[in-house]
Amino acid sequence: MHTADAVETIQREMTVFARRARAAAGRMHPELSLVSYTLLGHLEESGGCRATDLAVHYALDKSTVSRQVAGLERAGLIERRPDAADQRVQVLHLTGAGRHILAQVTESRRAAFRERLADWPAQDLSRFADYLVRYNASPGPGRQD
Amino acid sequence: MHTADAVETIQREMTVFARRARAAAGRMHPELSLVSYTLLGHLEESGGCRATDLAVHYALDKSTVSRQVAGLERAGLIERRPDAADQRVQVLHLTGAGRHILAQVTESRRAAFRERLADWPAQDLSRFADYLVRYNASPGPGRQD
DNA sequence: TTCCATGGTTGCACAGCCCAACCACCTGCC
DNA sequence: GGCAGGTGGTTGGGCTGTGCAACCATGGAA
Known part of the structure; x- marks a missing residue:
């Protein structure tokens, strides 16, 4: 496959x-939209962060x-904790229920x-994963995080 | 990278x-949403098809x-042609303007x-493209086409 | 001819998103 | 201290994309 075709195909x-x-x-998990899932995942991974951090990321x-965030809190999946150093800030954390879901x-x-x-052969899987990481990590339109 | 990790990463x-x-x-092309772009692309590729075909695909x-489709027609990017064999069907075609945009x-x-x-090295590009095609071609949730 | 299937449209509701305006708090500078 | 500008967050308003359900018109088979 030529480079131009490959780029076209990837696009x-x-x-x-x-x-x-x-x-x-949505079809797989009506109870947790893709957005919510992603945000929850980020909270888990980061061990708690601010709403602004999520927005930027x-x-x-x-x-x-x-x-x-309001929806997730209403659903009892996350909680807001005050930040000792800055009264404006609410640090978001997963609750037990959030972690469970x-x-x-x-x-x-x-x-x-x-x-x-x-x-898929293991080597292909591993390479595919690597390519995706590399792609997402590269700077580009829609990537401000 | 182990297989389990690779799958996790790909996900x-x-x-x-x-x-x-x-x-x-949306940021790149305010004039043509991702959806419209995709539909237009499919029309170009297929050389004209029915609305139902797009929906299924x-x-x-x-x-x-x-x-x-109504929006794209209003914008003058596609046109509907009657199907001689079935009066219910409208075959959708790109217009000149649609092709241009x-x-x-x-x-x-x-x-x-x-x-x-x-x-990216050419070989990686080509492999990445291949993986994506393979992934999208595989049956799975949300894939009824 | 009658009945069901199929292609398509419309009404309705909802999720996700952005922009703009706003409030509360923080920080730096006078 | 006190004011100005920056930052974290919320709210109001509006748009797009989407699905579901009801509907109409045509096609096709019993």
Whole structure:
């Protein structure tokens, strides 16, 4: 495959994937949208952070994050803790329930991916993962984090 | 990288990508949403098809496609032609303007991807493209096409 | 001819998003 | 101290994309 074709293909396939991912996530886990899942995952990974951090990391408007966070708190999946050093700040943390749901959804997502990738040779899997990381890590439009 | 980790990584990175793609596309091309772009692209590629075909291919509700198509027609980017064999059917075709805009957006998207992938070795590009095709082609949740 | 399937549209509701305006707090400078 | 400008967060308003359900028109088979 020539380089130009490869770039073209990557563009098209990434787009197709993006077009489907949200809907697929919604069908798989009606209880936790793709957005919520992502935010929860980030909280777990970071061990708690501010709403602004989430907004910056995901290139979302702070109002969007604010409403998502409000929803997640209403659902009892996260809690806000005051920051001792700055009264404006609320540090967001997963609750037990949040951690539980996140683990469940992660597991079922993982199972779906595993099934889908079941017949891939290990080396291909590993390379694919590497390429995705490299792609997402590269600077580009829509990447302000 | 172990297989389990690779699967985990692929899941996470694909999700991150999906989270960003729509917004990035919107920022890059306010005149043509990711959805419209995708539909136009499919029309170009297929040389004209029915709304139902689009809906099936992209796992969208037919009402969604109907509205998208209406918008694209209003914008003068596509036209509907009656199907001689079935009076219910409207075959959708790109107009000259549609072809023109699609080419522009494709080119600028291609440029963005190219820049982003500029320092990738050709072999990696080609393998990455191949993996994405393979992934998208595999059956899985959210894939009814 | 009658009945069901299929292609498409419309009404309705909802999620996710952004922008702008706003409040509360922090920080630096006078 | 006190004011100005920056920062974290919320709220109001509006748009797009989406699905579901109900509907209409046409096609096709019993």
